Structure formats: C-alpha cells, structure tokens
Amino acid sequence: MELKPAVLAVAVLCLALPRVALSQKKALAGGPAPAPAPAPRHVDLAELLSLAGPYGAFLGYLTKTGVIATLQSQANSTDGQGVTVFAPEDSAFAAIDGAALSNLTADQLRTLMLCHGMPRYYPLSSFSALxxxxxxATFAGGPQQYGVNVTDAAGTIRVESGWATAKLVSSVYSTPPVAVYALNRVLLPEQIFPTAPKVAPVPAPAPAPEPVHPDKANDGAAAHGSTDAKSVSCRVGAGRLLAILATMMATSVLMI
Incomplete structure (x- = not known):
C-alpha cells in the first residue's frame, strides 16, 4: 500500500515526458534562430577626403596629428551623436603664410585640427538654429574656449573662429552620422595665433562676359551696313561726275 504514491508519481512523469519532447520538437521545427542584424557600415573619413576633392592638405594634417582617428572614432560611435567636419580646401591652406603653420608646436597643430570638427552630426537644415x-563647441574645447560662431544669412553660411571667417562653399557628404562641409578658409583661433597670420585675400571671381542683346547686334550690323552704303554712294557719285567732265571735254574738242 505504501508503494502506491510512488507508482502514481512515476506514471504522471511518464505521461508528461512525451509532451515536453513534443514541444521541443515543435520549437526545432520552426527553423534556426534569426541571424543578428549586420553592423552598420561606417564612413571612412580618410578615404572620403582623399576621393572627394581638394582636401589633401587637410587630410595630411589630420593624419600627422592623429586627429583623423579621433574623428573616425566619433563617426563609428554608437552613442547616436555623430560627427561634423569642416574641411578647408587646399587653396585655403595655400593662402596662409607658411611660417604661421610650420612654427606651431605639435600640440598647437593638433588643437587647430580639432577646431575643425564638432562631436555631433549637423545637417545643413540645422545651421539656422546653430x-x-x-x-x-568643437573637439578642441567648449564654446567659450575653442567654439566657433556660425552665421546663416539668406542661405550663405559662414563659420567664424578667431582671425578667420570661412564661407561654407559646399556639402561634401551629409548622411547620418557623418557630415563633411568644405570651407574656403582655415579656422584660426586666437588661443593658437596671438596675432593675425598673413593670409592672402580670396580671389574675386572673374566677371562674366556681358551678353550681346540681339537688338544691339542688329543695330550694329545695320550701322555697319549704312556706312557701307554711304561709301558706295560716294563712289557712284564721283564716277558720274568724272563721266560728265569727260563728255564736256570731248564736246569741246569736236567744236574746235
């Protein structure tokens, strides 16, 4: 009689085991677990600057100072902030007196490059709010130390830092989390340059040739034609006068 509870427990367990096995079999029949989503492909800033246009000098300084690694790390970050890079064109570096950059210490040059990046993605549509x-703030420091001033006047965007006011001339790349914008000037913070470096003025664009209005062209042709007509008329009049004089002289000879 004492064995009955034990027998009953074994019987219940035997009935439950097939159900557990069947549920596991159904789970396996549903197929393998879905593969994890692929990691997002990050923009290679060095490759972008190398292929996008005249940014060789800027890329060279970024590589020399190690700032390219700082910018790339922010671009690859998963914090969702992103990165914005202001890339001066080669002509902007060529316009600066060579001694102004060559006399900088390694730390100063690195700080200068850090001033050209902001640790957040800013599309063009956000510049009015900026x-x-x-x-x-920039990678170099906070707004009051190494910050840049942004102005947006009727769609013309400028970035000011110390001795330089640079114009944003084009959007090189702008897809979250990376934005790269071209500048026509190198930013020159006063903390790095106590006095204004010598910078060549930005050359003015060549004036476009004045279009010739069709009416003016026709007027010119008409005036030219009128001059030619007068010349022909004078030649014809002179010929007639000579003919009359020749006739009169011939008549006088015959009468004699």
Missing amino acids: AASSPV
Missing part, C-alpha cells in the same frame, strides 16, 4: 545658439 547660428542662434553660437558659439558651438
């Missing part, structure tokens, strides 16, 4: 909240 202008209202300027100065904006």
